[in-house]
Every structure is written in C-alpha cells, then in structure tokens.
Amino acid sequence: MALRSSITRRTLTLGLNSTMLLPLSRSLQTFSLPDLPYDYGALEPAISGEIMQLHHQKHHQTYITNYNKALEQLHEAIQKGDSSTVVKLQSAIKFNGGGHVNHSIFWKNLAPIREGGGEPPKASLGWAIDTHFGSLESLIQKMNAEGAGLQGSGWVWVGVNKELKKLVIETTPNQDPLVTKGPHLVPLLGIDVWEHAYYLQYKNVRPDYLKNIWKVINWKYASEVYEKECA
Amino acid sequence: MAATTSMVTSLTFTIPSLGFRLPTRSYPCVKPQRRFVRKAASNVITATYELKAPPYPLNALEPHMSRETLEYHWGKHHRTYVENLNKQVVGTDLEGLSLEDIIIVTYNKGDILPAFNNAAQAWNHDFFWESMKPGGGGKPSGDLLDLIERDFGSFERFIEEFKSAAATQFGSGWAWLAYKANRLDVENAVNPWPSEKDKKLVIVKSPNAMNPLVWDYFPLLTIDVWEHAYYLDFQNQRPDYISVFMEKLVSWETVNTRLEKAKARAAEREMEEERRRKEEEEGKPTNEEDDDDDLEMYVDNDNDDSEAE
Numbered sequence: 001m002a003l004r005s006s007i008t009r010r011t012l013t014l015g016l017n018s019t020m021l022l023p024l025s026r027s028l029q030t031f032s033l034p035d036l037p038y039d040y041g042a043l044e045p046a047i048s049g050e051i052m053q054l055h056h057q058k059h060h061q062t063y064i065t066n067y068n069k070a071l072e073q074l075h076e077a078i079q080k081g082d083s084s085t086v087v088k089l090q091s092a093i094k095f096n097g098g099g100h101v102n103h104s105i106f107w108k109n110l111a112p113i114r115e116g117g118g119e120p121p122k123a124s125l126g127w128a129i130d131t132h133f134g135s136l137e138s139l140i141q142k143m144n145a146e147g148a149g150l151q152g153s154g155w156v157w158v159g160v161n162k163e164l165k166k167l168v169i170e171t172t173p174n175q176d177p178l179v180t181k182g183p184h185l186v187p188l189l190g191i192d193v194w195e196h197a198y199y200l201q202y203k204n205v206r207p208d209y210l211k212n213i214w215k216v217i218n219w220k221y222a223s224e225v226y227e228k229e230c231a
Numbered sequence: 232m233a234a235t236t237s238m239v240t241s242l243t244f245t246i247p248s249l250g251f252r253l254p255t256r257s258y259p260c261v262k263p264q265r266r267f268v269r270k271a272a273s274n275v276i277t278a279t280y281e282l283k284a285p286p287y288p289l290n291a292l293e294p295h296m297s298r299e300t301l302e303y304h305w306g307k308h309h310r311t312y313v314e315n316l317n318k319q320v321v322g323t324d325l326e327g328l329s330l331e332d333i334i335i336v337t338y339n340k341g342d343i344l345p346a347f348n349n350a351a352q353a354w355n356h357d358f359f360w361e362s363m364k365p366g367g368g369g370k371p372s373g374d375l376l377d378l379i380e381r382d383f384g385s386f387e388r389f390i391e392e393f394k395s396a397a398a399t400q401f402g403s404g405w406a407w408l409a410y411k412a413n414r415l416d417v418e419n420a421v422n423p424w425p426s427e428k429d430k431k432l433v434i435v436k437s438p439n440a441m442n443p444l445v446w447d448y449f450p451l452l453t454i455d456v457w458e459h460a461y462y463l464d465f466q467n468q469r470p471d472y473i474s475v476f477m478e479k480l481v482s483w484e485t486v487n488t489r490l491e492k493a494k495a496r497a498a499e500r501e502m503e504e505e506r507r508r509k510e511e512e513e514g515k516p517t518n519e520e521d522d523d524d525d526l527e528m529y530v531d532n533d534n535d536d537s538e539a540e
Contacts, residue, residue: 054466
C-alpha cells in the first residue's frame with residue numbers, strides 16, 4: 001500500500017516507522033498510521049472535520065497500535081510453538097488488522113470535491129457499473145440500502161471478483177475485510193457504517209450520512225484498482 | 232424537564248402510541264407493555280409495544296450522561312426499535328406475545344428471525360435505563376454483595392471483570408451481570424451439584440442485539456456499548472464511559488431487586504421439576520402392567536426374544 005507523501009501542514013501525526021529486530025528471527029514489521037491526502041476539514045460539509053480527525057487520529061491509530069501489539073504477541077507465540085496462544089490471538093488480529101486494512105482503503109476512497117470527490121466514474125469502471133447495475137444511481141441506491149440495513153457495526157463495499165471480473169456489493173460485520181466474503185473479492189470502495197464514522201454529525205440518521213458521502217467519494221481511486229484487476 | 236410530563240400523547244387509532252411508564256412493573260421482564268388500540272373502520276384489536284420513559288428525567292444523569300445523549304439514545308434509537316417492532320409484529324403470529332416471548336421465539340435457537348433485533352433491542356434498552364439512576368454507583372450490600380464476593384473473589388475483581396468485558400466487546404453490543412441457575416435438561420439425569428453452589432453470578436458480553444435471555448440466564452445489570460451510547464459524551468473513549476457508568480450511574484437497588492426475583496424464579500423452577508419427577512416415578516407401576524399384556528400378545532414361540540421387540 002503506497003503512502004503518499006504530503007505537505008507537513010497536512011500531517012498531524014507522525015507514526016512509528018521503525019522495524020524491530022528480534023534475535024534468531026526475521027524482523028517483525030510494525031505498522032504506522034498512513035497520512036491523509038487532504039486536510040481534516042476538506043470533506044465538509046459531507047463529513048465534518050471533527051469526525052475526520054477523531055476517526056483518523058483516534059480510531060484508526062488505536063487499531064494500528066493494537067494490531068502491532070497482537071502481531072508481536074503472535075510472533076512470540078509462534079517462536080515458542082505456543083499453539084493455544086496463536087489461535088487465541090486470531091480474533092485480535094482480525095479486529096485490529098482488519099480495522100487497519102479497511103480504514104487505509106477508506107481514506108483513499110474519499111477526496112475533497114475540488115480534487116475530484118463525487119465525480120462519477122468513467123472508462124472501464126463506469127461502463128462496468130452501467131452494465132452490472134443499470135446506472136450509477138442504481139448502484140448508489142443499493143449501497144445505501146445495504147449500508148442502512150446493516151445491524152450493528154460494519155462496512156458496505158463495492159468490490160470486484162477478480163476471477164469472474166464481476167462487480168459485487170457486499171457488507172461485512174465489524175472490521176472484517178471484504179476478502180472474508182470471498183477469496184477473490186477485491187475492494188474498490190468501502191463505506192464505514194460504524195457509528196463513529198458519522199454520529200457526531202448525523203446522529204442516528206445513518207441514511208443521511210450515506211446520502212451525503214457520495215459527494216466526496218473518490219471514484220478515480222476505485223477506477224485505478226478496477227483497471228489493475230481487470231486489465 | 233421531566234420526561235414523563237412532556238410525553239403526553241393521546242391514543243390515536245392507527246398509530247402506535249407513545250406511552251408512559253406504567254406504575255406497576257416487574258423487573259427485569261417487562262410485563263407486556265400492551266395498549267389495546269381499536270383500529271378505525273375495523274373491529275380488530277391490536278396490541279402494540281410502547282416506548283417506556285426512563286425512570287428519571289432525561290437530564291437527571293448529568294454530568295455523567297448528558298441530556299443530549301438521552302434525547303437521542305432514548306428519543307430516537309430506542310423509539311425506532313419500538314416503532315419498527317410494532318410494524319413487524321402487526322398481523323403476524325407474534326402479535327400479542329410479551330416482549331420476552333418474542334425474543335425467545337424469534338431467536339429461534341440461533342436461526343434468527345427478522346423481528347429479533349428490534350424486540351431484543353427494545354427490551355435491552357428498557358433494561359439499561361432501569362439499570363441506572365441519578366446519584367448511582369457506590370457498592371451493593373447484603374446478599375448481592377455476598378454473592379459477588381463469592382463468585383468473583385471481591386467486589387473490586389468483579390468491577391475489573393465487568394469493565395473488561397464491556398471494553399472488549401468488539402463492535403456493537405452489551406456487557407451483562409447475570410444470574411445463572413444451571414438446570415440439567417436431560418430427562419433421566421440428576422444434577423449432581425448441590426443446589427446453591429450451582430447457581431451463580433456470571434459476567435457475559437453479547438454482540439449487537441443479543442442478550443442473556445436467550446441463554447436462559449436471568450439478567451441483573453447491563454451496560455450498552457454500542458457507540459451511540461457514549462459517542463456524544465466520550466467520543467472514542469469507551470473505557471472512560473464504562474468507568475463513569477460503574478462509579479456514578481449503576482443502580483444497585485435495581486440490581487438487588489432483580490436478584491431477588493431471579494432467586495425466587497430459580498426456586499420455583501426447582502419445585503416444578505421436583506413435582507414433575509415425582510409424578511413420573513408414581514406413574515411407573517401402571518406402565519409395567521401394560522407391558523406384560525403386550526408380551527403375551529406378541530410371544531408366539533418359546534424363545535425369550537420377545538424383549539427385543
């Protein structure tokens with residue numbers, strides 16, 4: 001996953017980027033918070049700066065911190081041959097690793113309007129959407145219905161099945177990545193419907209959040225991923 | 232602002248009404264909050280579930296839980312669960328059942344039916360408001376404290392475990408203190424544990440709408456850890472919210488009342504089982520006589536294999 005370098009003014013956190021070397025083993029990679037390619041307030045009024053800041057600096061960072069911790073514990077357990085602990089750690093890795101994976105994609109799925117946020121997809125992805133869903137409006141409607149209907153916390157995705165070259169709409173619970181719904185599924189676009197993603201601004205009205213987020217959806221990124229998988 | 236006086240509404244014929252909290256209620260199972268509404272232009276009587284107000288004004292839990300949170304959490308989230316439940320239930324077999332019965336029926340042993348989420352969340356939130364009070368917190372006493380110390384080692388250990396369960400319920404959900412009265416559900420087996428030892432307090436956590444009723448536990452206390460429960464007041468700081476809940480909001484009196492009910496119900500069930508077991512034993516001699524008749528009918532040789540029939 002490429003990290004875009006950005007002007008210091010935009011970066012509000014500098015994450016750890018160290019690599020830990022452990023004796024008698026391969027080095028364990030630690031993960032750090034990717035920078036946002038835009039200011040926290042740049043997605044307003046669709047998503048408030050307050051939410052973006054909390055979401056990025058607190059929620060995403062916490063997933064990364066806990067993911068690193070779980071990986072370290074996993075590494076130790078593997079070295080010791082402690083299978084019980086290896087298995088026990090799987091849920092923490094899924095939660096926190098999934099949280100890191102999903103949010104890293106999410107920041108790229110969003111863009112300020114003046115940088116193309118909200119502009120409909122063209123080229124091959126645009127064509128595929130029209131073919132598969134009839135129209136972009138139809139896809140949006142379906143995404144919003146799935147997103148609003150999701151009980152509890154989770155994500156709603158537009159993905160592509162890279163084997164069948166077909167677009168799909170899926171939901172995943174909690175921080176489960178899209179790949180848990182099918183090994184050939186690649187996420188193009190994910191919308192976080194955990195309450196923390198919208199509550200301060202939209203309160204209980206998740207449908208309003210879903211309606212408005214399309215104004216800042218970065219279809220350019222989704223197209224890039226699609227073209228890579230379906231070239 | 233008193234929530235009860237501001238919620239005056241009149242019964243309309245076709246819209247599920249918002250009601251007051253009825254003065255007599257039993258804990259924790261809500262006696263059916265039913266209002267019988269006659270639909271205009273038809274003689275059909277339908278039962279609907281009501282949104283009960285919390286047992287205190289919406290600002291009474293400040294500064295620990297803001298009025299704004301109560302307004303949204305109770306006034307929007309909880310209200311929506313109740314309204315949607317009513318829509319789902321009307322005209323179906325579920326109509327007329329108590330809320331607890333709907334939960335068990337729609338839980339469907341894990342193969343969850345559509346009305347479960349709304350029913351369980353309606354119940355969970357009633358239970359949650361009642362678990363708190365202004366000026367809450369502190370320590371329980373009496374039997375409740377004794378049981379806590381017996382089953383968790385100390386009150387402090389209990390607090391730790393409860394907080395940990397609430398903090399580690401990933402995603403949306405609830406953490407519970409519940410009374411678990413184990414009953415072996417096998418016909419010819421006798422529970423080997425002496426009664427009192429077998430009944431205990433447990434801490435459990437559940438995702439989304441799940442609650443311990445479906446496991447046949449008796450809930451005593453809950454904390455809502457869906458983000459909407461704490462986000463306005465604490466943002467991402469769930470552990471702070473949990474601490475404040477334990478220290479300033481928990482109504483130990485309510486928990487105590489629920490415990491007494493739990494014990495009474497467990498005792499009732501034991502007596503039921505005793506009675507049923509006695510009846511079965513007394514029924515045996517008559518059965519043996521019938522068997523002899525059958526044997527006579529089916530034996531047509533001297534081989535002793537009639538028993539194998």
